[in-house]
Amino acid sequence: MSFQDYNIMPGAESPFVGLENYMKAFSDPAFRYAVRNTFLNTVVTVPINWFLGLFFAVLINIQFVKYKITFRTLYYLPIITSWIVVAFLFRYLFADGENGLINFLLVNIGIVDEPISWLQNQWTAMIVIWLFHIWKTVGWTVVIYLAALQGIPKNLYEAAAIDGASGIKAFRFVTIPMLGPITAFVIINLVMGAFNIFPQVYFITNGGPMGQTEVLQSMIYKQAFNNFNFGYSSALGVMMGLTIFLITLTQQKKLGRQRFM
Numbered sequence: 001m002s003f004q005d006y007n008i009m010p011g012a013e014s015p016f017v018g019l020e021n022y023m024k025a026f027s028d029p030a031f032r033y034a035v036r037n038t039f040l041n042t043v044v045t046v047p048i049n050w051f052l053g054l055f056f057a058v059l060i061n062i063q064f065v066k067y068k069i070t071f072r073t074l075y076y077l078p079i080i081t082s083w084i085v086v087a088f089l090f091r092y093l094f095a096d097g098e099n100g101l102i103n104f105l106l107v108n109i110g111i112v113d114e115p116i117s118w119l120q121n122q123w124t125a126m127i128v129i130w131l132f133h134i135w136k137t138v139g140w141t142v143v144i145y146l147a148a149l150q151g152i153p154k155n156l157y158e159a160a161a162i163d164g165a166s167g168i169k170a171f172r173f174v175t176i177p178m179l180g181p182i183t184a185f186v187i188i189n190l191v192m193g194a195f196n197i198f199p200q201v202y203f204i205t206n207g208g209p210m211g212q213t214e215v216l217q218s219m220i221y222k223q224a225f226n227n228f229n230f231g232y233s234s235a236l237g238v239m240m241g242l243t244i245f246l247i248t249l250t251q252q253k254k255l256g257r258q259r260f261m
Contacts, residue, residue: 021235053141087203
């Protein structure tokens with residue numbers, strides 16, 4: 001389809017156009033915005049998601065912390081919550097004017113003098129999308145790391161304590177190396193998830209304002225089902241798929257060369 005001017009009408013011709021759809025992408029300003037925003041989402045959300053996931057997992061796993069199952073459930077709850085429900089929640093929280101809860105709090109606390117138009121500005125809208133993505137997905141990282149932490153043999157920490165290692169040193173020289181394979185798995189999946197950002201944009205900004213928060217997934221969807229440019233949409237999908245494949249392959253090779261305990 002990506003090599004055709006594809007027509008979905010029954011019996012209609014879909015002429016072969018070669019690389020025309022791919023060349024069109026590189027001359028399309030909307031495509032450059034979508035690529036930039038997709039990579040920015042990956043660069044911003046993956047490190048934060050990874051850090052928060054590991055931090056909360058370690059916090060829950062501390063021996064004196066009770067109700068571990070309850071905390072694990074609370075952190076995982078956003079994962080199973082409907083994207084649409086969470087999107088409407090975030091649209092209410094970051095609504096323009098004083099009707100939005102965030103603006104109401106910021107104005108009344110005195111942090112800002114006037115309400116912020118969160119969804120009417122490119123960068124503030126991107127911040128809302130990033131926060132939405134992190135809040136919705138960080139629970140998965142927490143659960144994966146919590147399971148990995150509970151699988152580390154206790155005798156390793158006992159041996160480290162006998163050798164005089166403090167809690168920080170035990171975390172650095174025992175916990176981190178033992179979590180190596182899980183970290184590789186987590187980072188690869190976080191990168192893939194960050195590239196597959198669609199509901200975060202579609203339900204919050206729908207690519208606005210003026211297409212400045214568009215990402216590859218939302219652009220692919222609109223080109224196909226709004227503009228009926230299925231050939232062009234397919235070319236965008238192929239390029240995105242190849243990019244994810246290459247990034248994942250590079251990560252796997254790089255992490256595969258490391259030796260884990």
